[in-house]
Amino acid sequence: MKRCLLFILLISLLFLSGCWDKVEIDQRIFVSSIGVDANEDGHMNKFNIIYEYPNINAIGKGATEDEKIFILETPASSIFQAARELSTRVPFPFYFKHVKVLVLGHEVLHDEKAFREIIDELNRDTKINKRLQILVAEGKARDIIDVNVIREQTTDRDLYSMVQDDRSSSRYTFQTLAGLISDFDFSGVTITPRVIIKNDRYIVSGGCLLKNYKHLAWIDEKENRAISAINGDIINETIDAIYDDNLISYTVTNIKSRKKVQVDDQIDVHIFVRLEGYLQGYIMGAEKPAYDSQVLKEMEKAIEKSVKREIERTIKKLQKEYNADVIGVGEHISKFQPKKWRELKDKWDELFPDINIQVSVDVKIRRTGLTR
């Protein structure tokens, strides 16, 4: 009897064990970057989807193959549809959990519906990480990804490390999928970094202004810097100003900004920007040495003036030309004065160009470097 039971138990092992979801790690294609271009000829397949994935066999010491990355391209109706289209060309299924970068060709952004489809698809998917970095290519996404192949770089490693912390520059502002969605939710306007190709190299420079899932305008580096200053997320930036006919450069180490919004008949916004930093460069043999509190005060004034002019010019452009509330005035009102926001919400687009925005800049030079 006991032996019989044991026998049944042993046999059952054959049928009871198993795993439906077992996939060996080398039998997966880890898509690392996705590019999306518009495809005008395609009827249903309105996108050109590009997948980039590393060749696992070319990584590490015992690499057996040379080619570092593979790129696949296909017309498809959506990002994930492309995986089905491409499945006839690759040995293993695609795996999207480690996608780091999404490059959008700017033509896609002119079609609001198409862009909304892409974002919904990514937001809905269970594998995609919401910290996926989004960049907009001036031109085709395909070219950006191709440039890397020539230089044997991978888009995800390079572009991703460039944008992930936003540590190197405030000339562009990084944007994640989650951040993009919540920006659109709150104010309908957002900025994503722009990638362009120059001399067979890509450059991340400036930004792409998007409004309600549609391309609105390109903004340059200076404008992007001003917007970053208003939103208080400059990390490392050097600002030039003229003082006493000499050029001084000032490195920002810390920035704080806040807004004060008053809603009466007229909407008054006061933006306070406070910069902290040190003197990066002045001139040899200066008449007025920098190691003097009076001189430093005047220098601060000069920098304040230059920063203020830059910010004011950008705000004016945002108000009159683009009508894009990317500086978060509407968001501020909706959070701190929700009752008033309910009245303003629907006509915000008409109101924003005419609101009164004042800027105060407070610059502090904390250190002057090694010399007096």
Added chain:
Amino acid sequence: MQGKNKISNRQIKALLVTTIVGVGVLSLPSDVAIVLNNGGWIGILLGGLISIPFIMVINKLFSIDPGKSFFQISYQVVGRAVTKVFLFIIFSYFIMVLAYTVRLFSEVIKTYLLENTPTEVIILTMLLATAYIARSKIEVLARFAVMIYPIIVGFVIFLLVVNLPNNDFTNILPLFDIDYKLIPRAVYASFFSYAGYEILLFAQHISEDESRSLKYSVGSMFMVIGIYLVIFFITLSRNGIHQLKREIWPTIAVIKEIDLPGYFLENLDGVVMAVWVLVVYATVGPFFYACGVTIAEIFGFNSHKLFIPFLIPLIYIIALIPDNLVTVNEILGSIGNYLNVAAVVIVPIIILIAAYVRKGREKV
């Protein structure tokens, strides 16, 4: 420790917290946010506070005749026949909750972890695993709960700590912009997430110190309210109210987005799901136990062990009735909610009132 048929009040507290916190914690933030937007916290708070009087009712019930079980008290007060009807209501409520919980559990697991594994297999393995612990006594369940309790608390603290640097806490504002007419609906939405304290009906009479267990029970309720509020505010501040309303399981969405400086931790959802399986196990176990005890009492058996295996197919079939996730919430969720009110609120109150009426008559 062996042969001790008592549980401490601390164990009761752990048992309550682990039983209450279950599948609801994943979807609760968006459930209340849909109704009340940023004011959803008030729905969570009131939903929890409203549950406290019912805990008091249950506690009062046991004070009628300390040391006696819920069944014995009920037989004494309302008689055998009525008790059996009550027990049937409670039994069907437990079945409903179990079916709802295991179905949701399998849906979440299927979405995030095991895409190709059939729902049936996930439900069945979960039920078989919980059937094991459900066959033991309440003391064992309580000891198990003490083990799970730090995991839940630790998980919430972990969630709070890793999200503090990156969250934009102005997203919580406006805090007090609340449409007061909608509060009852928000409370209704959160009320089911507090289901589980009825396990007291089966645990309190063997407490070591019954007079002080009310303090611990209410304390555990505040603990749960705290846990839910922390999770609500974290999910809200992460991406703002609009995205919160869009998401079905915002708690996991937040975990997926964890991005610590140095980013050696990414895509933590797999790890957290593993922890969450334990949490659900600690919810299903006590419910399953209570379900078995109730049906055993209806048929007049002393031991519930026999019934547990027979309940598995019943729960399994009910869990598989809804076609998809939307109907799970529509059908099982709403029936469970009504039965919850009937079983946990109405039945104890009726018994308590009957007890007072009887006492009054005896005096006269």
